[in-house]
Amino acid sequence: MDNKPFRILALAGSLRQGSYNRGLLRAAQELAPDWVEVQFLDIGVLPFFNQDLEPGGGPEVVQRFKEAISNANAVLIATPEYNGAVPGVLANAIDWASRPPGHSVLRNKPVAVMGAVLGRSGSANAQAALRGTLGRIGAIVVPDPQVLVPHASRVFDEQVNLRDEGIREQIRQLVEAVADWCRRVQPDEPSSGVSATSSSS
Ligand SMILES: Cc1cc2nc3c(=O)[nH]c(=O)nc-3n(C[C@H](O)[C@H](O)[C@H](O)COP(=O)(O)O)c2cc1C
Numbered sequence: 001m002d003n004k005p006f007r008i009l010a011l012a013g014s015l016r017q018g019s020y021n022r023g024l025l026r027a028a029q030e031l032a033p034d035w036v037e038v039q040f041l042d043i044g045v046l047p048f049f050n051q052d053l054e055p056g057g058g059p060e061v062v063q064r065f066k067e068a069i070s071n072a073n074a075v076l077i078a079t080p081e082y083n084g085a086v087p088g089v090l091a092n093a094i095d096w097a098s099r100p101p102g103h104s105v106l107r108n109k110p111v112a113v114m115g116a117v118l119g120r121s122g123s124a125n126a127q128a129a130l131r132g133t134l135g136r137i138g139a140i141v142v143p144d145p146q147v148l149v150p151h152a153s154r155v156f157d158e159q160v161n162l163r164d165e166g167i168r169e170q171i172r173q174l175v176e177a178v179a180d181w182c183r184r185v186q187p188d189e190p191s192s193g194v195s196a197t198s199s200s201s
Pocket residue numbers: 014015016018019020021022079080081082083084085116117118119120121122152
């Protein structure tokens with residue numbers, strides 16, 4: 001993480017190189033105000049959740065993942081839906097982050113969700129399920145704006161850059177909403193002392 005005062009950890013529910021959802025996260029990086037760092041973390045490095053691995057804090061890579069969540073002001077997730085559900089790789093990451101019960105690093109952490117799919121749903125089913133899971137863990141799920149991207153292949157160019165101005169604006173607003181929620185729930189943290197520089201545009 002660099003010296004920017006406000007940190008958002010970005011997670012994608014797709015490991016694919018040309019993933020549209022990673023494209024959404026890149027757009028969030030581009031559109032974030034200059035006082036916000038959006039840092040991507042690859043959840044594909046995490047092993048399958050196994051409760052036998054938990055004693056002693058779990059594998060090092062899992063500990064680093066949890067630390068990254070802990071050190072971030074907020075988390076931003078972009079996910080497709082697979083067969084109408086949350087992709088396994090993301091469910092696996094959330095399972096690790098949810099532990100130990102009642103003391104998850106996601107507890108009281110603002111988390112925003114968005115998603116892109118090739119179909120018509122825009123990832124609505126996966127997002128609904130994910131919001132439910134995050135709420136159960138105790139995360140503060142940022143309620144809106146909802147960023148649902150159907151027919152994703154139509155709004156990205158060949159380099160997987162998001163070209164749709166309307167969706168780019170929704171993502172910009174979502175990043176601002178994340179910052180707002182952090183100000184509400186982390187008022188004493190130095191890294192959320194961003195009100196003086198926050199954008200009102
Ligand atoms: C296992 C699997 C299941 C999928 N199920 C759905 C689905 O339920 N609805 C949908 O719109 N697209 C579905 N798709 C297509 C995805 O929307 C498409 O692969 C999308 O590009 C995935 O996001 P990504 O570009 O970030 O990898 C599925 C794809 C896979 C691989």
